[in-house]
Amino acid sequence: MKLSRADVIAYLGPEGTFTHQVANILFPHHHSMPFSNIPDTIQAITSNEEISYAVVPIENGIEGTVHVTMDWLIHHVHVPIQGEFIFPIHHALLVHPSYSNLPLTSFTKVLSHPQALAQCRHFIRDHLSHAEMVYTESTAHAAMQIGQQPEEAWLAIGTADAARLNQLSVYKQGIEDYENNHTRFMVIGDRPVNWHATNQNEKLSMLLTLPADYPGALALILALFSRKNLNLCYIQSRPTKTGLGNYFFWIDCELPADATDWIQVITEIKDLQCDVRILGAYPSRIYDQLMKSGDGHLIMKPIS
Helix, strand or coil, X not given: CCCXXXXXXXXXXXXXXXXXXHHHHHCCCCEEEEECCHHHHHHHHHHCCCEEEEEEEEEECCCEECHHHHHHHHHCCCCCEEEEEXXXXXXXXXXXXXXXXXXXXXXXXXXXXXXXXHXXXXXXXXXXXXXEEEECCCHHHHHHHHHHCCCCCEEEEECHHHHHHCCCEEEEECCCCCCCCEEEEEEEECCCEEEXXXXXXXXXXXXXXXXXXXXXXXXXXXXXHHHCXXXXXXXXXXXXXXXXXXXXXXXXXXXXXCCHHHHHHHHHHHHCCCEEEEEEEEEEEEHHHHHHHCCCCCCEEECC
């Protein structure tokens, strides 16, 4: 049976990635489709009529911004952000069952995505400094390679789901350097989503371009938010790709219940001859809080 457009969710795959876990939590009753990289995942919204939403990472609490996500949303698609989900990241050391009893000194390679390897830098330095680090497209790809090459005494860093999907053993859980390791995931799509959780937070993401580079230009704009008591929670500069020293400014702020204040701020920013592009006004959720409230069984679903 052909799925309707509201049924398919694109995510950064393959199966077993953290993004796959998030897509399943956010859309438990919908079919999900993996893509091998972030640009293809986002672009699927415009190129594949079956895709309703894309789920992609945009920032990690340890390693910072996922620039490819941000740049693709800035330069290549004009599809709004419809939701933000903050998810805890716990890395596991995965091994083929044949080698699950070997000491760490016996392993010659550690495979994973560069971000995952960076988030486990201390563990690797203390226990696997002798091993070669091998970058893969995703943590799930690393697990797949371990499963497909049982003759090699290699390790992968990934999720427990990836271990299960590839018939691997979990050698050690929780090897990330910092316990409070979270990643922000964005839900991108043409239509709003319904959230089924109480005490929702709202955010606004916008892209600003200054009319000229002069002392205090950005400070003048930020002061407008302060005067309206709007809390800025993120700001990042990204190249416009029009010349060295030319930047966009991606700004996230918390939205009050009354939209009057932030609408006025945007009007005043435009009065300063700045270009403003609204990237999305959307709900934000934190997985840890939802689990504590007992309301995490169904977090969001598309509006029918």
